[in-house]
Amino acid sequence: MNDLLTAVLLGIVEGVTEFLPVSSTGHLILASALLGYDEAHWRLFNIVIQLGAILAVVVLYWRTFWTVLLGLFRREAGPIRFVRNLLIAFVPAAVIGLALKKQIEALLLQPRVVAVALIVGGLAILVIERVVKPGTTRGIADVPARTALGVGFVQCLAMVPGVSRSGATILGALTLGVERRTAAEFSFFLAIPTMLGASVVELAGHHHELMAGQGAGLGAIAVGFIVSFIVALLVVRWFVGIVGRHGFAPFAWYRIVAGAAALFLLMR
Structure with missing residues (x-):
């Protein structure tokens, strides 16, 4: 499979899974393991295309961001609390993520961890x-x-691959008394500082690879970025509607089936 076709496929995977409670990182790891991709070759690519999915949230909720920005200039209480809450929620991941960076990177090389985490996470969703x-x-x-x-x-x-950042934040918010739609939107907005920060750290650590032209080329990265952006635009709208009508159970059952299938294939 050539690089451009692989870029499209991985861009679709990222766009579909980034904001669903199914773990985008886990799916990208399993794709590498099960389809025979070279993880090192696509590592930088997988980092950059996350920014495409994040851009989709900025575009979809631009009115919210514009209102918050104007409110900050006017020193209005609501926008200030909005930003305060996102910053407060971002801090634990920033501190713990930097402290445990090496341990987290080690887990990224273990697809069986992803499969087990998918199953356990699905069961947790059903219980919650x-x-x-x-x-x-x-x-x-x-x-x-x-x-x-x-x-x-x-x-x-969600630092354990397969747990799902969006799943953890949404269900955590629900457990703490936040209603469904607000919990989902909190997760979407929190993804911006969290994933942007993680991407900056990873890009800084692998800038020599980018400068040397190692891994997937700039053309493949651009294709993956655009694909993940377009797919995420469609998925976020669809996800909010599904959650409002059916809750999170469909995603839980998907996680259990996908995790079990992946575990079976990996053990073979």
Whole structure:
């Protein structure tokens, strides 16, 4: 399979899975393991195309960001609390992620960890869906600071590949009393500083590869970026509608089936 076709395929995987509670990193790792991709060759590519998916959230919610920006200039309480909550939730991942960077990178080389995490995460979603009562907190600006901090610590679970950053933050927010739509949007917005920060750290650590032209070429990276952006645009809208009608159970069952199938294939 040539690099451009692989770039399209991985761009689709990233765009579909980045904001769903199914783990985009886990799917990219499994794609490398099961389809025979060279993980080292596509490592930098996988980092950059995450920014395409993040850009999709900025485009979809540009009115929200514009309103918040204007509110900050006017020193309005709502926009200030909005930004405060995102920063509070971002801090735990930034601190713990930098402290455990080497251990996290080691886990990225273990596709069986991803398969097991998919199954365990799916079971956790089913339990939370059944046990946790609907939350009442609506609007990111209205989320208490302690709840935002709790969501931030829960997000750190996603450092284990296969857990899912979006799944951890959404379900963590639900457990802490945030209603479904707000929990999903909190996860979308929190992805921006979290993934942007992670991408900057990784790019800084592998800038010599980019400058030397190692790994996937700039053409493949550009294709993957664009594909992940377009696919994420469609998926985010669809995801909010699905969650509103059916909850998170469909994604839980998908995780269990996908994880079991991956584990079976990897053990063979």
